[in-house]
Amino acid sequence: MSLSERDICTKLITPAVVAAGWNLNTQLREEVTLTDGRVIVRGKLSTRGRQLRADYVLYHRANVPLAVIEAKDASHSPAAGIQQALSYAEMLDVPFVFSSNGSRFVFHDRTATTGQLEREIEMDAFPSPALLWAKYQAWKGLDSEAAQLVEQSYHAAADGKSPRYYQATAVNRAVTAVARGQNRVLLVMATGTGKTYTAFQIIWRLWKARAKKRILFLADRNILVDQTKGNDFTPFGGAMTKIANRQVDKSYEIYLALYQAVSGTTDEQNIYKQFSPDFFDLIVVDECHRGSAAEDSGWREILNYYGSATQIGMTATPRETADVSNTEYFGEPIYVYSLRQGIEDGFLAPYKVIRYDLDLDLTGYRPQAGTIDRFGHEVKDRIYVQSDVDTKVVFDPRTKLVAEKITEFLKGNDRFGKTIVFCEDTEHADRMRHELANANADLVADNHRYVVRMTGDDPSGTAELDNFIDPYSIYPVIATTSKLLTTGVDVKTCKLIVLDQRIQSMTEFKQIIGRGTRIDEEHGKRFFTIMDFKRATELFADPGFDGDPVQIFEPALGSDLEDLESGNDRGDPAAGEIEKQENSLQPRKYYIDGVEVEVLARRVQYLDEGGKLITEALSAYVKRKLRDKYLTLGNFLARWSEADRKQAVLNEVEELGIPLEALREEAPEGARYDAFDLVCHIAFDQPLLTRKERAARVRDRGPFATYSESARAVLYALLDKYADDDGVALESGKILHLKPFDQIGTPVEIIRRVFGGKDQYQAAVRELESQIYAEA
Incomplete structure (x- = not known):
């Protein structure tokens, strides 16, 4: 009964496991850290919540976890840790769960479908590695050949980097699915959780096992291909190439390609056809929610051409509409790791939302009869609502107000915090850049790259993209954009995302939010802020924001008869031509002067403990x-x-x-x-007392008469610190390094000489705190 939990592990549990045949060096790991601990935001600062650690994880090989053991001291029952262990087992995707207090084990067998699911076993009856591995193989449906593939090791990095628990689970499930002969596989992992690294480990294990010998990695943005080749995929070395020329070299084993570089409208442009349909036996599709998701897309043709290959789709946002579907092609995802779970585990950055409602957006704008815009166009008489702002009507005072609010936030937090401002289109992004430059004239005068427009039609802006991504590069600080930075751009240090764009697509919204979810401890980035001017964050309330993908795809019948039966009247072609001519005479946007814009409401929203926005x-x-x-x-x-x-x-x-x-x-x-x-x-509903009022009441009572004069001086100085709230807790040892304690002595001298030791000092601080809260 006197043994601590650690003693029980060392003296009772570990010997019992080793006696059952488990190798202490290769199959048993203790105190396995699973999560980083949720980031808890405190004003402009942050701290970490509790990390989750499994007392023991048992492995068949280094990459295949089999069992979790949770230990408790002798004051608990043997089953006291079973629920905790079950949650760890679910995270690690293992079937065997044990809890023990050193007297016996409670064994929970998730592979059991009948009979006793959970039972007590003696300390000397712990199951052997061979027994659990055989049961695991049956649970996963692995024959001997498939089991050999699953046993293939991860790539061991020189810096010691290894997969996080969810990455390992995703890799193991993908490799297991391929080993069982599944040819279409979908993995859903939130932006910032390391999809490319996960893809690398999947490919590495299949390639090293020679189960897949020629592999194609497909993406639809050049930066994604280049980042992949230069970072996570580097260990492939000379076996890897990027398809960039019209004439391909077929001597490599790992190929990286841009959809646009290997496909086109003619056979000459369809470079992918230079390879035979069975050349590749594995294709990994990055960000598969985009071009290849549509059944009738040119990019889907590439996947269909290599139809015999195993194909793995990876995305943060599986696309599901009536016309487009990932799950219809790849099947249901074999693993989902959501944004909410990533924030809860502390691997992704939490966020707060600042929403501005502008009067012009909410009340709408109707021009007076005969209103002429800045360029001499008569403004069409109608009510222009929020969806029309910056797409059909432009109000410069509104753009200026948005820029001022962004600048106000940056000045109050971090003026060099990387910021992305999402605008309606490239013209809007240019106007926003102009107003932000004026609002931050002091910093722009020092370096004109403080704010840059990054849109697809601006080569000088896109040339700054690498600098914007680089956490060691100060400039650019603010990027105004429309679509260019929506996805595939890894800006780890992004601290502010501004939405001045109406977003109707859940896929696009999740990709945009993902620009801020990465954590960069080295540069002080643990959380980020979303500033919303067009009510886009209402999508957070949609159950689909962080829910499992639900297929709603409706395959087209492609029948002319269907059009006739549905009464699809295409109208009079001549009337359509007249309407087209009339529209061509109207400007794309009206630029309207003389309109005032004000903030009608400002609301700040935070995440609750479950990772959902508090509404x-x-x-x-x-x-x-x-x-x-x-x-x-x-x-x-x-x-x-x-x-x-x-x-x-x-x-x-x-x-x-x-x-x-x-x-x-x-x-x-x-x-x-x-x-x-x-x-x-x-x-x-208790009445409020200020810190100064509480401190004054303690002084009035004079409760420290039994202490020495120097001890009273320290306690009253601590009381003054409490009243002034200088940001250091009374319980913190750091407080004794501040003034006026340096006039009394060093922290060690105060604790030892004035109070007689650490215990006595801490008791005195607790007495001070009890006096502060005496009324309560």
């Missing part, structure tokens, strides 16, 4: 979540008073998805109040 009022959300957890004020106060570290309770609150800094920002003069007071006020 209700923040105060109502906080009240509901806190009352769900603590039920009553008494329960919360009891938890607060019993905690040795008050920050631990605040961490609990933040793990509920409650942004404490946001509460402070929303409350009138919120900076004056302790987080404790804000929580009690919002959740339990």
Whole structure:
């Protein structure tokens, strides 16, 4: 009973597993870190939540996990860790789950379809590697030949990089599917989760096992091909080539190609036909939701031409419409790793949304009779709504206001934080660049590349794309764009995404949001902000935003009779020509002067603990979540008073998805109040006391008479720090490095000489905290 959990692992569980035949060096790993810990945003700063670690993971080979063991100390029952272990097993895609307190194991067998699913076994009855591997093979449907393919190892990087748990699960499922003879495979992984690295490991294992000898990697953007060849695929070395010339070299084994480079409208342009239909035995399609998703597309012809090859589609956004479908071609995804899960695990950056509603957008604009635009065109009489702004009507004051709000945010946070502004079209992107340059004239004067338009028709702007992507390059800082940066561009340090574009496509919306989801710890990027001027973020409320793909494809019958039966009246051709001529006389956009634009409403939204955007009022959300957890004020106060570290309770609150800094920002003069007071006020309707008021009440009581004079000086200095809230918690050892403590002594001297040791100092701090919250 005196053994700790670690002792039980070392002295009881590990020996039992090794005695069953498991190799300590190659088949058993302890304290396996699965997640990085969710990023918790605190105002302009952030911290990490708890990492998930499995006590043990057992492997057949280094790449095939078989079992999870969760250990508990002797004060728990043997089954106490089984639910925790089951969640880890689901993440790792393993069938065998064990929990133990050192007296016996509880064995949960996910492969069992009948009989006893979960049972207790003695410590000396732990199953052997051979037994679990045989059961695993049966569970996965692997014959001996397929099993040999699944056993093939990952590429071992010189820097020690290995797949994250979800990447390993995706790779193992893909390799297993191919080993079982499945020729169409779909993997869905959120933007920023390493699809290309996952594709590399799949190809590497199949190639090294000689199961697939000639492989084609297809993408539809040149930057994707170049990034892949120069980064993740580098280990293929001389076996790899990029198809870039009209005459292809068939001596390579790994080919990378751009759809546009190998296809065209004539046989001469269809370079892919220089290879025989059975030349490739594996094709990996990157971002398969784009061109190849449509059944009648020219790019689908390439996949059909190589129809005998195994084809693996990879996407963050499986495309599903009535006319276009990934799942109709590739089948249901064998693995899905969502944006929500990536944020929860701490591998992807969380975000907050700042939404601006502009009066002109909401109320609409109707011109007075005879209104002439800037270029002499009479403005057609109708009501122009938000969908018309910047597409049919242009108001320069509106563009200027958007630029001012973007600049206002950057000045309050990080003026050199990489920013992408999505506009309606290239002309809108140019006007936005102009207004942002004026709003940031001081920085643009230092370097004109502070803000750059990056659109497909602007070579000078697209030439800056590599600099914009490079985290070590300061400039450009702001990129205004339309479609160019929507997908396939990896801007790890992007901190702000601005939506001044109406977005109707869920696929496009998810790709745009994905531009900000990468984390770059080295450069201080853990979260990002979305600024929305055209209500695009309403798509967050759509169940399809982070749900599993649902096929809605309706195959076309292609029958002329169908058109006749549906009453498809194409109208009078002559009338159509007249309408076309009339439209050609109208300008594409009206540029209207003399219109004022104001912000009607501003709303900030945050993610809850489940990774979904909070749509209700923040105060109502906080009240509901806190009352769900603590039920009553008494329960919360009891938890607060019993905690040795008050920050631990605040961490609990933040793990509920409650942004404490946001509460402070929303409350009138919120900076004056302790987080404790804000929580009690919002959740339990308690009156607010400022930090200075709490500190004054402690001084009035004079509670530290039993302490020495120097100890009282330290405690009252700590009380002053609390009242001023300089951002350092009373419990933090860093606080003793600040003024005025340096006049009393060094931190070590204060703790040892003034208080008599660390325990006595910490007890004194806890006494100070109890006095601060005495009324509560």
